[in-house]
Amino acid sequence: MWSYTVKRILQGIITVWFIATATFLAMHNVPGDPLSSDRATNETIRANLEARYGLDKPLLEQYFVYMGNMMRGDFGISFTQQNREVNDIIREHFPVSATLGVLAVMFAALGGILMGALTALYRNRLPDYIIMFLVIMGISVPSFVFAALGQLSLVNLNAMMGFSVLPVAGWGTVSHMLLPALVLGLGTMAYLTRLMRSSMLEVISSDYVRTARAKGVPAARIFTRHQLRNAVMPVITVLGPAIASITTGGFVVELVFAVPGLGRYFVQAVQQLDYTVIMGTTVFYGAFLVFMVILVDLVYGWIDPRVRLK
């Protein structure tokens, strides 16, 4: 398990390095740059800025400067926002995105596991049909449609009740978080439900569940001790990619619900070709995702003795 952990972390570092390099190269091949915008800068400022960022230097040297800064955790200063360090932007807005994301992942995982187990236990009966219909909707309808529909029904609900049951947009309290988190987690929840259902069906008809029944273990205990734990394994293995898809999905949902998360800044930065912000947030997101995937793998290894004891 230890050598496995070390190996995974090394792999992660290489992945992040690769992301950083690819972002760097991509940015340098995009036509135009933030310094040549309309709000033009005069020659001296431009030269100063170029010198500040090392933009007048050869590509390889720029690369080393960029990597060196990044290694020290310095992503530089925004090109378009006055006097803001990329680090500040991340520090200020990432917690918002992370809160939303964590809530969404929790919704998706708990909902998916419970509904998946339920559909398997009620296989080919009414609860199964209803949930599986919803699952197909959840997988095929994009999240911005759910976002708009969610807002619309909230508006109607609030109007009907005569007071604000839940706010339609914005950020600040837990009540602001519920709807966006649900919308953000919906697609993943549907996907996990389907996965959990098939894995649970396999477990239900497995020989070791038959053994548990032959031992006279009551149904409730079979469910918690034998079925759930084994059926959840495949769900855990896809939680890493699920977190990734929820994180990127957050860009859209944050925009629709006016949530001041990092995703919004990322989209803005891309529109304005804000080099440092794009590179900073991309590398940061990349590193975050790699970290989450490794974490999920390690948690899986800890839960599954077949991996843990290798």
Added chain:
Amino acid sequence: MTALLEVSNLHVEFDTYGGIVKALRGVDFSVESGQTLAIVGESGSGKSVAMQSVTGLIPMPPGRITAGSAKLRGKEFLGQRKLDGKTICGDEIGMIFQDAMSSLNPTMCIGDQIAETLEVHRGYSHAKAFSRAIELLDMVRIPEAARRARQFPFEFSGGMLQRVMIATAIACKPSLLIADEPTTALDVTIQAQILDLLQSLQKETGMAIVLITHDLSVVARMADRVAVMYAGQIVESGSVEDIFYRSAHPYTLGLKLAMPSHSGGEDHRLRPIPGSPPDMFSPPAGCAYCERCDRAMRVCQSDNPPIFTLDEGHFSRCWQQHPQHTGASEGLYKKATAHIDEVQA
């Protein structure tokens, strides 16, 4: 004296997409304490279904018990979870299966899996149940039991896992152990060890064993009584001597000829039974073995033979045993006075 387990007239069906499978069509057998009953027969003849429907383990639906009775010490328990406050499964009856690796929970340590039975039926604390589990591992001769108890199934060999299954099954000292092909997946030496273990445990505890197997050499070694199953019915049953030396049913004879023999001389070649068992969606009106039987008569086509009693405890379901059938029945044990126990249309 009432038998420990007495099953009679058991009928079981399964709903499938192709129709209703009539898996059991009137099965009777009984087991005495301390004895071993072997159930033999081809794949699909209903051996597992017979034992699993008695203990309530067949999936229902699609499975369905349409008739029959099962009594433990004279008391009906079919379809019940408990009898006299004792749970049937795990407490009164222990069970082990063919593939021990897939029959154990891959994410639960061995000790916990054995201990679970004691926690559930005896209300032991986890610590107490776990230390008892270690003793049980010792009893089924697993070395370093205390260390092994904390390991997981993937760290054990097939033979070791079957020992674990046995330890789990006998944890609550059941009066009956059902072993469904316990050694089929193991190589010959390990098979012998497991059978030895079962025999010595039986001697110690006095439990009865129902042993399901394909292997007549296992039967010869283990069984007191034998039931031969074919197409959802028991076609012959009797003591192990009855079955081997006084075979009364052509199918039993066929099974014996298909068995490799160590002592058979030049002329003894394996003779597999030609053909295959009947379609269980619509079993034939007559004898189910008719199509493959080289002694079939006209009556065999139209009427299912009743159960004929040959001697005390020796039964056969074949028209050859009818007292009025006087034709040559070469190689078959026959009693001119065989009387009919039950007449079926």
